[in-house]
Amino acid sequence: MSGTTRRTVLAVTCLATLAGCRAPEPPSDPQSALVARGRDIFFNETFDGNGRTCGTCHRAEDNFAISPAFIATLPPDDPLFVAETNPALAANFENPRLMREFGMILENLDGFEDLPNKFTMRGVPHVLALRTSVVSNQGPRTGWSGDGAPGDGSLRAFATGAVIQHFPRTLDRVPGADFRLPTDEELDALEAFQLSLGRQAEIVLPLALKGVVAARGQAIFVDNTLGKCNACHFNAGANGDPRIFGPDAGNLNFDTGVENLPDQPADLTGELVPPDDGFGIPGDGTFNTPPLVESADTGPFFHNNSVETIEGAVAFYNGDAFNDSPAGQLLRGATGSGINLDGTQVVAVAAFLRVINALENIRETIALLEQSRAERREPARATLRLALAETDDAIQVLVGGGLHPDAVGHLQEARRLARKAARSFFFRDGPTADAIRAQERARAALIEETGS
């Protein structure tokens, strides 16, 4: 290579590098700009508090929730562990043991006047598909018990309560000293960002599933004399069946008896875990219905992270805790029986939930891969990392249920290609396109597709 050629190659390389490092251009349409602003606040804004952001607990790479396994990967100085590093928050702010072992977060939902004794320990709910799960004809439902937001109780107002509960420098919780409250503009942006996450619409059951076990699980799920799941989780979502509850019922609260489960992991530790009375002050024992499409890869399950596996979560509805609960008793009274599935049926319903979760992972991954093709290098790498995490989830939920080895093979190939794209400096597009095709083959292994 001549000196001139070398210089030309060097110049082109430098220009390409600089182009790749340039700051991303802001989105042109107002809604996309608002979502982008919300994303920035969600992951970076500490509101002058203890260092936490919304993304501290709602991790993008952990399905916008946080599991004990993920927590175990974090460094000791992660803001999640602020109760272990900030003396002002050492007592009555979190329970570090329950956080690390079971992913539980402390909340003072019934008031702040007796911090050592009056609190609840809850898992971190994912914030995916909120577009489908917040609305009810009784007003917005946020958080595990539906009353998670101050102000007007809306998703928009939720961040204000979260800052007060989780972000303070001291337990005095004085605005302007221990944190600042989000502005209206920030609340608008955070709401827009959260509503943009995950599914934007319900799936429609029944799906033409190819796997016989998952297909049987779906049949049990929608059978109102057997699984009875679809009544409250219509289309495997978070809303009541409109044919039963009315067209606009939306998200509903029920007392399903989760609090009465025996041998709850957190209780077994001997740590103080006061009863969680759910909705309202004092609570009525009800919690709101979460969407199930995203469930298989967002365990542990229920508001208190009391069940680790999706099979265990399905089996909960067989047990005394549910069947003796107010919800279970009314169901028994009306139908003549509680929910009484055999082991194979429990596994079948769980297999159904695993497959629809994998289908959602694939949908989201393809969207991320497509998005990365339009992005510059660094944003694209970040997007590809999320695509890899989604693909890993799809693989895990299928492998964990012994389901669809053919689809798993395609997903592993898709993963290899996406990883190659993430590592490539100049030639991302080819492996990204190939990864999309591999994802599509995986999807075709799970479900009959009627159109392209």
Added chain:
Amino acid sequence: MTSHATLTGARATARSPIAAAATALVLLMTMPAAAQQSTEQFIPIGRSPGLSGTQTYVGTIADVDAGARTVALGTGAARHDVRITPRTRIWIDRTQYGKANTAGRFEDLAPGRRVEVRYVDAAAKQAADWIKVAAEAGD
């Protein structure tokens, strides 16, 4: 917490036993929309998201009737009495003094004090869901 028996969307069509059960579940176990009161305590007067400026009264107390447990708000034609029920939460907003907000009592409600009031029913304006009272020096 009172049961909410006027669920607008519920239809007791009883197309199946489970429909009847589910409707009963809704009637018995779901409640009206409720915001979280615990963190509301720490939000200064006029800053409650989605409420302040639209759904609440922000101003001063015109009068107090301890016997009837009501406070008079507003002036002229806008003047109205609001009941303080056993369920009404009262908080002292001490933000301006750099102190933590605390629970208050009916006795903290006095003519001339600045308050924010959320009504149980914003249209009826008859009873208070919560009241924030601006702290005075020494509170």
